[in-house]
Amino acid sequence: MLPTPRLLFLVLLAAPLIAGTAFAPWLSWAALIYLILVGGVVVSDILLSPDPKDIEVERLCEKRLSLGTANLVTILITNVSARVLRFDLRDEYPVAIPVDTDRLSGVVEPFGLCEVRYHLHPQRRGDYQFGDIVMRYDGVLGCHRRQVRFAAARTVPVYPNLLAARKYDRLIRRGQLCTIGLRSIRQLGKGGEFEHLREYTPDDEYRRINWKATARRGKPIVAEIEAERSQQIICVIDAGRLMATPVADPIQPDDPGLTRLDYVVSTALMLSYVVIGKGEQAGMLTFAGTVENFIPPRKGKVQFQRLLEALYNVQVQPVEADIAAALAYLDQRQSRRALIVIFTEQPLIGLLQRLARHHLPLCVTISDPHIVNVAGRPVTDSHGLFRCLVAEQLTNERRALLDQIQRSGALTLDVPTTSLTVAMVNTYLRLKEEARL
Numbered sequence: 001m002l003p004t005p006r007l008l009f010l011v012l013l014a015a016p017l018i019a020g021t022a023f024a025p026w027l028s029w030a031a032l033i034y035l036i037l038v039g040g041v042v043v044s045d046i047l048l049s050p051d052p053k054d055i056e057v058e059r060l061c062e063k064r065l066s067l068g069t070a071n072l073v074t075i076l077i078t079n080v081s082a083r084v085l086r087f088d089l090r091d092e093y094p095v096a097i098p099v100d101t102d103r104l105s106g107v108v109e110p111f112g113l114c115e116v117r118y119h120l121h122p123q124r125r126g127d128y129q130f131g132d133i134v135m136r137y138d139g140v141l142g143c144h145r146r147q148v149r150f151a152a153a154r155t156v157p158v159y160p161n162l163l164a165a166r167k168y169d170r171l172i173r174r175g176q177l178c179t180i181g182l183r184s185i186r187q188l189g190k191g192g193e194f195e196h197l198r199e200y201t202p203d204d205e206y207r208r209i210n211w212k213a214t215a216r217r218g219k220p221i222v223a224e225i226e227a228e229r230s231q232q233i234i235c236v237i238d239a240g241r242l243m244a245t246p247v248a249d250p251i252q253p254d255d256p257g258l259t260r261l262d263y264v265v266s267t268a269l270m271l272s273y274v275v276i277g278k279g280e281q282a283g284m285l286t287f288a289g290t291v292e293n294f295i296p297p298r299k300g301k302v303q304f305q306r307l308l309e310a311l312y313n314v315q316v317q318p319v320e321a322d323i324a325a326a327l328a329y330l331d332q333r334q335s336r337r338a339l340i341v342i343f344t345e346q347p348l349i350g351l352l353q354r355l356a357r358h359h360l361p362l363c364v365t366i367s368d369p370h371i372v373n374v375a376g377r378p379v380t381d382s383h384g385l386f387r388c389l390v391a392e393q394l395t396n397e398r399r400a401l402l403d404q405i406q407r408s409g410a411l412t413l414d415v416p417t418t419s420l421t422v423a424m425v426n427t428y429l430r431l432k433e434e435a436r437l
Helices: 005-012 015-020 027-048 163-174 211-217 260-277 301-311 323-333 352-356 369-375 382-407 417-433
Strands: 055-060 071-079 085-091 104-108 112-120 126-130 133-138 144-150 154-159 192-199 221-227 232-238 281-287 291-298 339-343 360-366 411-415
Touching (some): 005 027, 015 027, 055 085, 071 104, 211 221, 232 260, 232 323, 260 281, 260 301, 260 360, 260 417, 281 301, 291 301, 291 323, 323 339, 323 352, 352 360, 360 417
Parallel strands (some): 232 339, 339 360, 360 411
Antiparallel strands (some): 055 071, 071 112, 085 133, 126 154, 133 144, 281 291
C-alpha cells in the first residue's frame, strides 16, 4: 500500500499545529485529534476501496506469436466489487520484444469489465517468457494506492509469420488470391485425375478428345485433366553465417530489419503450406557446418506442424555453411524426383549438375534493395559515381553467377524480401502448371 499526494497533503496540514505547540501547548491535542481523523479517513479509504480478491486480471494473446508483425495482447480486468476501480497496469512482457506501449490505464465500473491492449513486435524467433501482471489502483477517497501482482507467467514461442497463412486461406475461400499477386490455386496439367468435360477449342490437343462424350453430344468434347498431386518439394535452408545479415526495409532505413534467415524460414513455411494444401508432399533440410535437420517429404497437416516445430527456432550458426555436404546428403536420401528449393547465398557453381540429373533444383537468393537502388540512381558527384560503379559491378557479378547456375541445369530466383514469398509460391505454381515437377 502506497501513500498518495492527497494523503501527504493532509498529513502536512498538521505541521502548523505541531509547530504551534511551542507557543500554545494545547495545540498538541488538536494535532493529535487531527491526525486521528486523518487515520480514520485512511482506514475508511481502505475499507471502501475494492479488495484485491474482487479483481480478476487475465492476459489474452495467441499461443504462438508471429515474427515481424504486430501481435495483439489484450488484458481483461473484471471488477466484482460495488466500487469504481481506477488503475494503472504494467504487463511483464518479454524484455527482448519491443512493444508500442508499456503503461496501461483505465476505469472499471462496479461489477464491470474493461480491456486494455498493446502490441508486441518480435524481431527474432524462439521461446520467450511472460512474467506477472502488476496493477496499481487508487482508493475511493484517494488517500492510498494499492499494488497487486497477478500471477500470469508463461512461455510463448515466436514463430515465423503465421498470419500470412491465415490470410492465404481467407483469400482462397473468397477467390481473391490475385489481390496479393498470387496465381490461381487450381492448376491444370498434362497428367493426373479427371477434372471435367468441356467443348473443344482449336488450341486443344486431339488426344484429349473424349469420343464417347463427343458421340453423345454431337460436337467435339475434351476432358480437362487436373495435374497430379503426388509431387515432392523439399526446401533446403542455409543457416550459415552469411544468412545472419539483416535486410532493412528501404522505406524505413532506421529499421534494423529481419535477417535473411528469418525471411527464408517464413517463405519456406508458406511454400510448404501451399504445397500441402494442394495435396502434395513437402519436406525440409537445414544445414550450416553440417546437416542439422532433415524431414522427408510427406502429405497432410501433421507434416506442416512437424515442419513448423522444426523451423521456428532455427538460428544462424557462426560458421561457413557446407552446402556441398548438404546436397550430397540430400541426394543420397532422396531417390525420387523432386523440386529442390535451395535458399542460400553460397556459390553453387559445379554443385548442381549432379543434383539436376535426378531432380529439379531451384536456387533462391535475396537481392539487396540498397544495391539495386544505388545502381539505378542518377549521379551528381564523384562520390555518387563511385558508389554507382561499385553497385553496378556487384549487380553484374551477381547476374553472371545466376546465369552460370542456370546453365548447369538449375533454375534461379533472385528477388528482394518484399516479394520473396509471393515470387516463390508463383514459381512453384508455374512449374506445376508446366508439368516440370
